[in-house]
């Protein structure tokens with residue numbers, strides 16, 4: 552490909568580029584290698600994938616989303632300058648949110664749910680392709696092991712993401728009847744977050760890559776990152792498009808979908824019984840609400856008010872006591888018949904299980 556500002560050839564590598572030339576060389580790397588060019592993305596955006604192939608993308612990319620704040624925490628840990636950390640920490644907040652139910656990871660879970668997945672299955676990361684895991688983990692290792700300049704430069708793929716995001720959202724809304732604007736809400740925020748992050752990272756790299764060797768390191772870091780993104784799509788293409796070789800432990804169409812989970816529940820596995828060990832699902836917490844002076848059960852985007860009985864029971868739900876253990880303990884505390892208590896708390900726990908804020 553002939554680009555306006557080609558990456559400097561090997562014989563030129565000793566020359567110090569001006570900041571503008573460096574930026575142009577970095578942009579050229581994106582123009583040649585960014586994942587908008589990958590055949591899997593072309594199929595995704597043009598409506599050429601079937602629903603299961605779109606599901607495979609949503610599921611695998613969840614792992615990328617979930618690890619981005621881990622990556623950013625590793626970058627943050629290398630920063631000795633508080634003013635840098637103050638800026639960078641916003642990236643972690645963007646993905647994790649400030650409270651349960653908030654943030655980019657949560658929005659990606661909504662996207663995965665929107666294409667049919669059960670939340671627990673996605674969170675478990677069970678069906679993720681090993682190759683996705685390897686690529687994403689390589690990114691986390693890279694930023695931990697290389698210089699801060701390289702770590703920051705590797706995030707510069709975000710310079711190119713607003714274009715692909717706009718194209719993706721428009722293409723998917725137009726081409727797939729199972730995709731709604733709500734499902735893709737994740738991308739709305741990225742359209743402002745990505746340019747803000749990329750501008751900062753680009754300024755940093757332009758200021759700190761002050762020798763030919765450092766400039767080459769920054770370019771190599773961006774190239775590496777393009778490959779992190781590209782190989783994830785190679786893996787998806789190989790497993791779910793052609794030749795369609797799904798590794799033994801990876802997701803297969805039909806697995807982890809809400810319909811399937813509902814069948815499991817209907818088969819009786821959802822009913823809490825006396826010998827079961829109840830626990831709060833990931834993301835659900837018992838909290839004391841200071842403002843209202845009462846206990847509540849906090850679940851992603853939902854809050855349940857609790858009466859005193861429920862608080863007494865849930866305080867004993869610790870992931871190791873059975874329902875019977877809890878009833879015996881309450882029987883001692885309130886000098887009451889544990890069998891009667893057990894019957895009552897089973898009704899309560901099953902009600903909470905139906906609302907998906909308790910599992911066993």
Ligand SMILES: O=C(O)c1cc(C(=O)O)c2c(n1)C(=O)C(=O)c1cc(C(=O)O)[nH]c1-2
Pocket residue numbers: 619705706707708709710711712715716741780
């Ligand atoms: O949708 C995309 O194509 C895309 C690309 C990239 C990227 O270029 O790395 C990121 C994201 N999305 C994204 O949502 C995101 O949060 C993100 C963080 C980073 C990073 O390297 O720190 N890249 C990206």
